[in-house]
Amino acid sequence: MSLAGWHDRARQRLDPVHYDYFAGGAGEETALAENERAFGRYALIPRVLRGQPSRDIAVDLPGARASMPILVSPTAFHRLAHPDGELATARAAAAAGTVLVSGMAATVAIGEVADAAREVDPDAAVWFQLYLQPDAKITECLVRRAEDAGCSALVVTVDSPVFGRHGRDEHNGFHDLPEGLAAENLRDLPGSPGVRDIEWCPEASWRYVEALRRMTGLPLVLKGILHPEDARIAVDGGIAGILVSNHGGRQLDAAPAAIDALSRVAEAVDGRIPVLVDGGVRRGADVAIALALGASAVGVGRPVLWGLAADGEAGVRQVLDLLRDEFEHVLTLCGGVLAGDQVVSRC
Known part of the structure; x- marks a missing residue:
């Protein structure tokens, strides 16, 4: 089944309000649509007669080695999609040998998520996604929980000084999780018995990032970079x-598609650190295009949720396996090599 097929199955099984939460974007959903549409503006020119044997597609990333250049990007509230929630996602990612980026707004606490992954593979890599909080004590508590869980990197989302405006959720009146579900990483934080809300931090600056670097020895990955100058900083x-990333089209609706911003960011970085990209990846060819434009790996978010909603852990595993198989097939057709001079515009 294609990823479109998994999407269709998930839509049939999900509560329509919850489907809209996962599928929707900010504003008029222009950035959301562009993320997928933009990949269609690129074509790959294959290299031929390369005599390439089978290629190892594993990739080294901060604090992790993934079996393929395809990671699970952070998304919230997996138990809206399936009762096992992030536990199923963690087990599937570990079985696929790739990195799970577990969200701060997960419905399973990070310690349990990491334990589930390591029940499948003791060496499974789990990263923790973090929103910088106005109260540094809250940020530090979340960091310590990630460290205690054995997370090998922190993914700091930097494109969300305020929450995006989601028309579908407003229309549906979806503002709170159903009874029995909660953002478990936000439970029993300093000064906040019970579960607190994520606080947005308009005042966040590079000073906050530097403070976070002093707070932990874990490598930091900044998520939400679109401007090359921010990459240089x-x-x-x-x-x-x-x-x-443009946050899956869920923050600034006027933002460019992530794939369109990739090459300028990669050029600014100039190979000094890994550059990843997420948003709109729906085929193995999309993975190949991203790598040719300078990415070390891609992240997938909604496709994982569709697999989870359709068939739990098995669905997530099949989505990841499908993308791996498609990517390896495209890589072979491209002569086992992916470079910028193989990507051309269809326009």
Whole structure:
């Protein structure tokens, strides 16, 4: 089944309100649509007669080695999609040998998520996604929980000084999780018995990132970089990786498609740290295009949720296996090599 098929199955099984939460974007959903549409503007020119044997597609990333250049990007509230939630996602990612980026707004606490992954593979790599909080004590508590869980990197989302405006959720009146579900990483934080809300931090600056670097020895990956100058500042500031992203079209609706911003960011980084990209990856060819434009790996978010909603852990595993198989097939057709001079515009 194609990823479109998994999407269709998930839509049939999900509560329509929850489907809209996962599928929707900000504003008029222009950035959301562009993320997928933009890949269609690129074509790959294959190299031929390369005599290439089977190629190892594993990739080294901050604090992790993944079996393929395809990671699970952070998304929230997996138990809206399936009762096992992030536990199923973690087990599937570990079985696929790739990195799970577990979200701060997960419905399973990071310690349990990491334990589930390591039940499948003791060496499974789990990263923790973090929103910088106005209260440094809250940020530090979340960091310590990630460290205690054995996470090998922190993914700091930097494109969300305020929450995006989601028309579908407003229309549906979806503002709170159903009874029995909660953002478990936000439970029993300093000064907040019970579960607190994520606080947005308009005042966040590079000073906050530097404070976070002093707070932990874990490598930091900044998620939400679209401007090459921000990428240069990140590299000069000791950041371990960059994830080019427009938040799946859920923040600034006027933002460019992530794949369109990738090459300028990769050029600015100039190979000094890994550059990843997420948003709109729906085929193995999309993975290949991203790598040819300078990415070390891609992240997938919604396709994982569709697999989870359709068939739990098995669905997530099949989505990841499908993308791996498609990517390896495209890589072979491209002569086992992917470079910028193989990517051309269809326009």
